[in-house]
Amino acid sequence: MVENGKKLVELKNLNLVFNKGKRNANKAINNVSFDIYEGETFGLVGESGSGKTTIGRAILKLYDKDIESGEILFNGSDVRKLKGENLKHFRSEAQMIFQDPQASLNGRMRVKDVVAEGIDVNHLAKDAQDRTAQVENLLQLVGLNHDHLTRYPHEFSGGQRQRIGIARALAVKPKFIVADEPISALDVSIQAQVVNLLKDIQAQNGLTYLFIAHDLSMVKYISDRIGVMHWGKILEIGTSDDVYNHPIHPYTKSLLSSIPSPDPISERERTPIVYDPTDETDGQEREMREITPGHFVFSTEAEANVYRQHLK
Numbered sequence: 001m002v003e004n005g006k007k008l009v010e011l012k013n014l015n016l017v018f019n020k021g022k023r024n025a026n027k028a029i030n031n032v033s034f035d036i037y038e039g040e041t042f043g044l045v046g047e048s049g050s051g052k053t054t055i056g057r058a059i060l061k062l063y064d065k066d067i068e069s070g071e072i073l074f075n076g077s078d079v080r081k082l083k084g085e086n087l088k089h090f091r092s093e094a095q096m097i098f099q100d101p102q103a104s105l106n107g108r109m110r111v112k113d114v115v116a117e118g119i120d121v122n123h124l125a126k127d128a129q130d131r132t133a134q135v136e137n138l139l140q141l142v143g144l145n146h147d148h149l150t151r152y153p154h155e156f157s158g159g160q161r162q163r164i165g166i167a168r169a170l171a172v173k174p175k176f177i178v179a180d181e182p183i184s185a186l187d188v189s190i191q192a193q194v195v196n197l198l199k200d201i202q203a204q205n206g207l208t209y210l211f212i213a214h215d216l217s218m219v220k221y222i223s224d225r226i227g228v229m230h231w232g233k234i235l236e237i238g239t240s241d242d243v244y245n246h247p248i249h250p251y252t253k254s255l256l257s258s259i260p261s262p263d264p265i266s267e268r269e270r271t272p273i274v275y276d277p278t279d280e281t282d283g284q285e286r287e288m289r290e291i292t293p294g295h296f297v298f299s300t301e302a303e304a305n306v307y308r309q310h311l312k
C-alpha cells in the first residue's frame with residue numbers, strides 16, 4: 001500500500017544502452033520515467049526482453065556505465081553518485097530476490113551462512129551467538145526452522161529455496177526489494193504461498209517492492225500499481241485495477257488476453273488479441289499522458305483524447 005505518498009525510487013527519462021558504440025549496441029531502456037512510493041508494490045510486466053530486469057538492476061546500480069542519460073533517485077539521491085558510507089548504506093537498503101533460487105544460492109554453503117552473508121559483510125552481528133539468533137529469526141519469518149540451519153540449498157524444494165533467498169535479502173533489513181520473477185520457477189501451487197509471504201513481510205516491515213513478472217496472473221494480487229513494458233518503453237501505468245479491469249493501450253489488452261482462464265468455459269471463449277505495434281513505429285511523437293487520474297498511457301495527444309472519449 002502507498003502509505004505516505006513519499007517517493008522512494010524515481011526514474012527520470014532513463015535511457016540505457018548495452019554495448020554502447022559497438023555494432024551490437026542495444027537500446028534496452030528508452031526514456032522511461034516512473035516513481036515507486038514508499039510502502040507500495042510496483043509491478044513491472046511485459047514480454048521477455050522488454051527491459052524489466054534491466055530496470056530492476058539499473059536501480060540497484062548494476063548498470064551505471066550503460067546509462068546514457070536520465071536519472072535514478074533513491075530516497076532523493078542520485079544512485080550513480082553514491083560513494084563511501086552512503087553507497088554502503090544504499091547496498092543494504094536495496095536488495096534483490098532472484099527468479100531461480102537454485103542458481104542464486106551458493107550450493108557449497110550451508111543455509112545459515114547463505115542467509116548470514118549480508119550480516120557478515122555489513123558487520124550486523126555483535127558476536128556468533130547474535131549472528132545465529134538473527135539467522136534463526138529470519139528463517140522463522142520465512143517459514144523455515146532451526147533444523148534447516150545446517151543443511152545445504154540442494155536439500156530443499158524450489159519453494160523452500162526461494163524462502164531462503166528471501167531470508168537472505170531480508171538479513172540486512174532493506175527498505176526496498178527488487179523481486180525479479182521470484183515465483184516463475186516455482187510450481188503453481190507454491191506460487192501463491194511465496195506471494196503471500198512477500199505480502200506478509202511487507203505488511204510487517206513496511207517494505208517497498210519492485211515486482212517483475214512476464215506473466216500477469218499473479219502480479220495483480222501483489223501490486224498496488226503496474227507498469228506495462230514493451231521494447232524498452234513503458235506503455236501504460238496505473239493502479240492494478242486500472243490496468244487489469246480498464247486497460248487502454250492495445251499492447252496491455254493483448255497481454256491480458258493471453259492469460260489463460262482457470263474456468264474451462266471462459267477459457268474456451270477467450271480470444272487472444274494480436275498486438276499490432278504500428279503505433280510504436282509510425283514515427284509520431286508519443287509520451288505518457290494521463291487519461292484518468294493516475295492512469296497514464298504512451299500516446300499522442302490525439303490518441304489520448306480518443307482514449308478519454310471512450311472511457312466516458
Ligand SMILES: Nc1ncnc2c1ncn2[C@@H]1O[C@H](COP(=O)(O)OP(=O)(O)OP(=O)(O)O)[C@@H](O)[C@H]1O
Pocket residue numbers: 018019026028046047048049050051052053054055214
Ligand atoms: N548484460 C547485458 N548485455 C547486453 N544486452 C543485454 C544485457 N542484459 C539484457 N540485455 C538485452 O536488453 C534487453 C532487455 O533485457 P531484459 O533482461 O531487461 O528483459 P526482460 O524484460 O527482463 O526479459 P526476461 O523476462 O526474459 O528476463 C534484451 O534485448 C536483452 O537481450
